[in-house]
Amino acid sequence: MKKTTKKIIQIILVIVVVLGFWHVLKPLPKGxxxxxxxxxxxxxxxxxxxxxxxxxxxQNRQSEQQIFDTIFTMIDEAKSYIxxxxxxxxxxxxxxxxxxxxLAGELTQKLVEKKKLFPEIQIIFISDPINSVYGGDISQQxxxxxxxxxxxxxxxxxxxxxxxxxxxxPWRMLGxxxxxxxxxxxxxxxxxxxxxxxxxxxxxxxxILPLALL
Numbered sequence: 001m002k003k004t005t006k007k008i009i010q011i012i013l014v015i016v017v018v019l020g021f022w023h024v025l026k027p028l029p030k031g032x033x034x035x036x037x038x039x040x041x042x043x044x045x046x047x048x049x050x051x052x053x054x055x056x057x058x059q060n061r062q063s064e065q066q067i068f069d070t071i072f073t074m075i076d077e078a079k080s081y082i083x084x085x086x087x088x089x090x091x092x093x094x095x096x097x098x099x100x101x102x103l104a105g106e107l108t109q110k111l112v113e114k115k116k117l118f119p120e121i122q123i124i125f126i127s128d129p130i131n132s133v134y135g136g137d138i139s140q141q142x143x144x145x146x147x148x149x150x151x152x153x154x155x156x157x158x159x160x161x162x163x164x165x166x167x168x169x170p171w172r173m174l175g176x177x178x179x180x181x182x183x184x185x186x187x188x189x190x191x192x193x194x195x196x197x198x199x200x201x202x203x204x205x206x207x208i209l210p211l212a213l214l
Contacts, residue, residue, distance in 0.1 A: 012173070020169030023162040032160075053100075063101050075110050078121065082114070085126040089141060092192040108141045112148040123150045129157060133191060135180040136198035 052064040075082060089104050111123055125145055132139045132154075142152050162168040180198060189195040 016169045016173050019172055020162070020165035023168060023172070024165050026161060028161065029159050065101060065103065068103050068107070071107070072110055075114055078114070079118075080121055082111070082121065082123045083126075084111075084124070087128050088131070089127045090131040090139065090191075091141075092195070094191060095193055104141050108144050111150055112144060115148045115150055119149070124153065125150055126153045126155065129154050132182070133180075133189065133198055136182060136185065137189065137195055138182045 049066040049070055050064070051067050052062075054062055056062050071084075084107075086107075089107075091102060091104050093100070111125065114121065115123055127142075129135070132142070142154075145152050182196075185196075185198045187198050189198055
């Protein structure tokens with residue numbers, strides 16, 4: 001019995017390792033990589049923008065968000081087209097009790113107001129499924145943008161290579177079969193402990209796990 005259990009564990013580990021290597025090295029879809037021409041800019045045309053957060057001499061936290069303030073100005077000046085590609089776009093605070101500047105909310109409202117003032121302007125917002133915790137939480141920002149008529153595109157990661165095989169390989173092998181749902185689950189929300197729990201353990205999916213182990 002012990003030999004059988006050990007053999008099964010070894011087989012599972014081999015499959016996990018193979019899966020990890022494949023999804024790190026697999027071919028990318030055509031058109032995903034494009035190399036353009038090299039363009040040179042004069043040093044006087046380059047402007048450095050920084051975001052600074054620090055504690056001042058009175059022990060108060062200060063934030064200077066030059067990057068986002070510039071983005072907001074560019075949105076105000078846009079006439080016909082706005083394209084934004086942003087990775088982290090949510091209001092998750094983790095275990096932090098003091099709120100940071102609500103940049104995701106500010107940007108959402110800026111785009112919503114722009115669309116109301118100029119209904120004919122085309123606004124495309126590209127982001128990552130991490131903002132909905134891969135289907136485990138509802139992105140209020142996405143909902144508001146879509147309601148206002150902004151085109152929201154969430155990147156399909158399934159066709160791309162995995163950046164973290166230590167996590168993704170076990171997840172593909174064992175975790176994904178349990179499913180995910182924004183209605184709540186049993187595992188903690190790792191990005192904000194005040195949000196609903198994640199991962200559904202629906203009974204109708206229990207039969208899939210044994211198949212994944214074969």
